[in-house]
Amino acid sequence: MNTRKRNSISLALAVGLCLSGVAVNAAEADFSNWKCEKCEFPEGAKGTVELGGYNVSESSARFGDFTGLNEDGSYALANAMVSWWGKDGMWFNLDGRNLGLDSRYLSVSGGLRGLFDIEVYMQNIPRYFADDTRSPLSATGAGVLSLPGDWIRGADTGSMPNLQSSLVPSPLGYDRENEGLAFTLTPVRYLSLDAQYREETRNGNRRNWGNFLTYSTEFAQPVAYTTEEYTLGLDYARDNWTLRAEYYGSTFESGFSAIAWDNPYSGPGPELGQKAVAPDNEFHQTSLSGSYRFDLWRTLVSARIATGLMKQTDDFLPYSVNPDLVSPDLPRNHLDGKVDTTNANLKISTNPMRNLRLSAEYRTDERDNQTPVDSYTPIMADSIASSETFSNAPYSFKREDMKLKGVYRLSGIGSIQAGYDYNSFERDLQERTETTTDRMWATLQVRPGNSLDGFFTIATETRDGTDYQSLVNQAPQNPLMRKYNMADRDRDSMRLQLSYIPVDIISLGLSGEYNEDTYSNSTLGLTAGDYSNIALDGSIQLPGNSSLYILYSHENINSEQAGSQGFANPNWTASVEDVFDTAVVGITVPAIKDKLDLKLDYTYTDSSSQTDMVYVNSSSAYPEQTAQMDMVKLYADYTYSHNLSLRAGYWYEKYDSADWSMEGVNPSTIYNVLSLGAQPQAYDQGVVWISFVYEFGKPEPEED
């Protein structure tokens, strides 16, 4: 798990450096005769090994997505956790999970405390998107999808005589295999080195489409991605200052140079189409960061600068593989794409008064696209040679942020916080060259004792910018359109979080959030949106060491947009409402003291999305898109002896969904889209498992 390493490495580093900034003479304390003779320092190995099996009641791609339990039948259950301690700080850890499944994870780590740590890990993430998909196209070569030899092309999907007989299962999914290495070395007190490497491969296929003008074919596009990431870091830290130099690199290889597919339609287009895949690319970034703490008001100044280069030089494909059309010469053989990135940050935090902290921060984030601009004469969808040329538009932007923040601690009862944020966003080759955003916020924290803790934050934000302009070399937008990522916007938000412990055994929580966006100067495009969420949770310790946990959450997302059919004033609007409800109940019961523990988790989720439209004063509503899930997990853990236990469980999960974009759409349903025919997913799944857990390195209990 790639970035996880960054934090664990940092933690190791912190332990390694252990700088407190303390200048007090500690020689007065002498702990040399503290032997801790009653301490049971670990030595040798301890751990657990779990072996057993699962039985899955039905096959389901969705249920198997991420879990690896996609087929009905039996699976091996294998987990292992092993720790070993040697003398003088040597240690070793093994963490293996789901080793009998495609969702397996294995981490092996070790080292010498205070000097070095090393970890090697692997993780497989199985992705199953659909198993009911069918297509007449099948992979016949690297990135080549072919129709059967007896295929007879048709004018539309209803006119392909061999379609039904040619459909073969074409499941969608791939394996994400991760392998990595993380290493930290602290050779001397002030210095630490860290290195991380990760490789991820994705092999399988994903859903995509290929079209010839307005006739499209959905297919399982082969995927053979390889991504590598590597980080090298050097930290140096003294009492009052720190310094870190880092190199980060990432490379991507797509595995194929192109995707070619047979055209099932008799027209338009040639017999074969070809499209580009994600190009091989790389990113390199070096950064230098540091901090210095002044004695005056305990002021901390920190800064970071990072410069990076994104690079992409994949060879271009020809304009078309249509043998009936002459592909013009390309202006270059590959893009020679280059993007310089600059990220810089300067932050000052100071404490001029005992209870007051002030901080100021400046950030810049620049994407400077140095890709050369050329004129291209495309052949549209392998079908029509363009009579005009198009120039690529390398996109650059520069974002600058300034943040001011004050926190005043109210002794014993909480704090008041307030801040002002300013953002400037300059964009290249866009309808607006610059937008600016002002945001003010305030937070009241209440913590009058240990039993109540609450925050309430309100914020107001305004975004505006320069005048709109039309873009050259692109199909003209309706001049009333305001793109939502750069449109004038007023945003008001509030957030509340409360936790309350009325008595030691009860804990209650309440959180809520509300955001409201108004795009008052947008005639077309997104015109308004709001988000609300409320969550209640609580836990109680019941007699006999039992416990109960509950959570209920309700979320609502609304948006309004306007359009203009006819390239004039708005004549249609669409409103979308998404609702998501979640309820979770968890109960833990030690049914027989020191022998049998039971645990029950129940989760219910209900999501829906409703799109309503008004077109020329006529209202209409899309069918509701829904998904419901009921999940029950029952765990039983029976202790047979001091080092052997039996675990068993039952996992019931029911999922049902309705999706108007897929429902009833078979390969020939849409006359100009030969679809894979994926249907909304549903399952009614039961999984049982049983396992034996052997715990080693655990001493036998002393008899009374």
Add this chain to the structure above:
Amino acid sequence: MQTKQENTSNLLKSTVQVMAVLAMMSVSFGASAKDVKKDATPFSRKGADQCVMCHTDEHIMTVLETPHGATGDSRAPFGEGQAQCEACHGPGGEHTGRVKRGEERPPMIKFGSDRPTPVPEQNAMCLGCHESHLGSDWEGSPHNSQDIACADCHQLHVRNDPMTVPQEQPERCYTCHTAQRAASFKPFSHPLRFEQMACSQCHNPHGSQADALLVRDNTNQLCYSCHADKRGPFLWEHAPVAEDCTSCHEPHGSVHTAMLKKRPPQLCQQCHSQAGHPSSAYTQAGVAQGTTSAMVMAGSCMNCHTEVHGSNHPSGQALMR
């Protein structure tokens, strides 16, 4: 001249002493270990051997199985010549001393925001050793400003702190971030609930130099860590994609496929109003019960404009190749 080992050992000792004094002060932002010179609370006479006479819970001893319990590390609390339990819980001379009948035993430092020890004081104990990597980003970060105690997230008397175990970490974060817990159950979400991903793969809870505590400089650089196929640069760029993945995607989960904020065609029509099909009113008449329009069904806009993240094909200016 002190040896390197002595030097580090002394630092930890110093921290313990100073923090003990800090415990008696009204803790504030301005309070510094350096401000404290003398009058430290005395340590216990025998260290951990005295502690375990009363504190007999099994989990107490588990700390010895953690990095803090490493005897071979001279900087760890149980390293040679270190203050053992009192390295974190503060000097226990008064706590372990005689107490008059009816009087409460003087408290040690206890960890967790629901404990009586003020959070800044608790965290100061941790930062005494761990500040070197947290210092610049932690101070003023959201969790710091909200007085989240280190121990609210980290557990030190267990063999493996759940915050450092990716499969177990989200449960700790969800304790406060209940909306994110709920979002993890959305029909389309990152695989946190399947223990295939940890919150810290995207967020650094100790502070960051990017928005939302992201671990990389901006949203896209973060997303490209796993989704490098979207990085380009492409010949034909889709500017909002290069600018911010979250313009279209909701990373904590969505009711829409691919974690989209809404579905096409409405999603695309929030920005595209060119003459012709981009600006047409696509009503429910286009669904399967009606005309079964390619403009709304199956991939909708993506039935043809398949390369919405950018295209490197010379004929891909409309993102169709």
